Amino acid sequence: MKYVVVRYGGYYWSNAGDVGIRCVGASPQISECVISYIGGDGIYCQSGATPIVRHCWIYDNTGYGLRNVDASVTVDATNNWWGDPSGPYHEDLNPDGKGNPVSDNVAFSPWLRTPPTGPAIDTVPPTITSGPSVPEISDTYAVIRWTTDEVSSSMVQYGTTMAYGLVAVGPEGTEHSVMLEGLAPSTTYHFRVGSRDAGGNVVWSEDFTFTTLAFPRLVGDFDGDGDVDFDDFFLFVAHFGTSSDQPNFDPTFDITDDGKVNFEDFFAFVVHFGQSRQAKVAALRPSLSVEVKEGDLGPVVEVKTREAEGFGLVLRYNPEAYEFLRAEVSSELPILVKDEPGRLAFGCVGDGAKLVFFRKDELGGAMEVSKAVVVDASYGVLDAGVRRSLIVPEFALGKVHPNPFNSSAVVEYVLPKAGQVRLVVYDLLGQEVRVLVDGIQSAGRYRVVWDGRDEFGRAVASGVYLVRMEASPFQKIRKVTLVR
Structure with a gap:
């Protein structure tokens, strides 16, 4: 396993809780991976598992950075970054370590005193370049906008206190817009925005506030619940027949504003009976x-x-x-x-x-x-x-063109998400002729040219060749004919 980012959650397994990577009786090599922010152990080993862990970022996991529960074997986890120059914490072997703790039966010394460098791992969170702003506010909804310096997700935590409690999400991009709906009128809300990039790095803004607008009360909505219904009718009946010269007169029920609660007010009430503020809001927007x-x-x-x-x-x-x-x-x-x-x-x-x-x-x-x-x-x-x-592309390997070809051929493919890609030319005997692509690529559409030569730069013979694309879980083969 190489160039893999494992963050935020992990695999839940029995009593082990959340686990980023679980090794059971296996001995994989785990190198140049980021294993962080897991709700339990970053790496969990059992049943004789002896993975070799090298040059990884293992930090900020809730449990152990690496836990080995099989005392009969020792896991080799030297030369890793544990989140602090002092190394991983171990009660006996490194009590001064301030990094992610390790369990017994783990060889962790020497450790890296600075994070490893490498182009494959993105550990830098996005930057909020503008905002957040609230360009649209009504009595029941608000639109939150901000921008980031790279493509990332859109998240807004909000609520009437800084504890928030509510979350709204929007599409990925660099220009973020999230609508918060179902808000209460004349209410102050706290919110903060967050964006997570493809590497799992998250940035959160500081706390901001906005206040929703007051919505005019519907005619006949005497109890202010947003509906003109029988509750309002019974209140109206209780005040019917009163006038401004009486001590129990309430101008709220004098809809026609003539100093009397009479049949004119009754008919005005009936006209609005059954109306709903939510229905009116929906119709207005x-x-x-x-x-x-x-x-x-x-x-x-x-x-x-x-x-x-x-x-x-x-x-x-x-x-x-x-x-x-x-x-x-x-x-x-x-x-x-x-x-x-x-x-x-x-x-x-x-x-x-x-x-x-x-x-x-x-x-x-x-x-x-x-x-x-x-x-x-x-x-x-x-x-x-x-x-x-609107259209999420799927993994695809296009036809090689031109086909047949003489000097060079073009291979095009699409990746719907970032990941490891391997594009190789084989002969009909299954022997590897030329590796065109072997590495991590971001989502997108790609074009690669094969010049009809092998790995050593030698021109290959005329014949039929196979172009194979592997990008887990996708695999596909295209045929191409070379004519000299």
């Missing part, structure tokens, strides 16, 4: 949804709105994978279409549209809504709070 369906020629992006006069969005895509063809709308009014390679800006008046794309190759790729707005009844433009990936 327009919304937008986006989904992708597979069409005859490629993906079709369907946009639908509710309680909106119109909408606009910016859609980013891979121009090598897709070509925008047309927009289908129900309205005959003018529409805005600005299509640049990899970026489509679209806007129209109406309740929806279909954006039709042509799939240019089998590898496909991701599409992302980078901005979306809706137009309300007063023709104000509001952020729709939609920023997300």
Whole structure:
């Protein structure tokens, strides 16, 4: 095991609790890995397991950094970084160690006094470059935004105290937008934002606050619970017939403001009976949804709105994978279409549209809504709070081209997530001819050129060759013919 990050949780196993890596009677080599923030032991060994642990970052685990419960064997865990120059804590062998503790039957000396260096492990958390800000606040929802210097997740912890207690999440990216819904009117909320990158590194902001707006009480909502119902009716009946010259007169029930609670007020109450504040809020706030369906020629992006006069969005895509063809709308009014390679800006008046794309190759790729707005009844433009990936690419190995080839051939592939990738050319006897890729790569689309030579730079003979891609759990082989 090499270049692996194990963080935040781990594997729950019996009495061992949360475990990052569990070794049972096995002897793997674990090198240049990050094992941290596990709710129990970082590495747990039993039944004669004797892994060799080298040049790893093992720190900030709740339990042991490494625990060996089999006294008949000793686990070799020398030359690792335990989170502190003083090394791992052991009651007898290193009582002054301030790093993650180790159990008995673990050889940990010498240890590294500085973290190991290496390009494969990311231990630096994202940086919040702007925000957080609260650009939109209503009586029941708020939008939180911030930016980071690298692609990372979007998390907001919030609540009426600094203990928070509630969590909302949004899509990954560098521009983060999370909507908090179901808030109480006229209430101050505490919140902080967090972002976690692909390496598991997390950054949290300091505490911030915002206060929701007050929502005007509905006519007839005498008890203020947000609904005009029978509870309000019985209150009204109790005050019916009173007037301003009486001591028990309450102007709250004088809906028509004429100094009397009479039939005019009753009929005004009946008109509003059954109304709900939540229903009114939902009706007042327009919304937008986006989904992708597979069409005859490629993906079709369907946009639908509710309680909106119109909408606009910016859609980013891979121009090598897709070509925008047309927009289908129900309205005959003018529409805005600005299509640049990899970026489509679209806007129209109406309740929806279909954006039709042509799939240019089998590898496909991701599409992302980078901005979306809706137009309300007063023709104000509001952020729709939609920023997300529409198509999550799967592992894919494209056809080698040109095929046959004479001097060089191109191999393209797609990774939906970061991980170890191995791309190798074999002959028909299964012998390795050329290693094109062997290492960790981030998610994305890649192109590699094979020049028809082996590992020693020698031109190989004409014939059929196999290009094999391995990126756990994905495996695929493509044939290619070389003609000299």
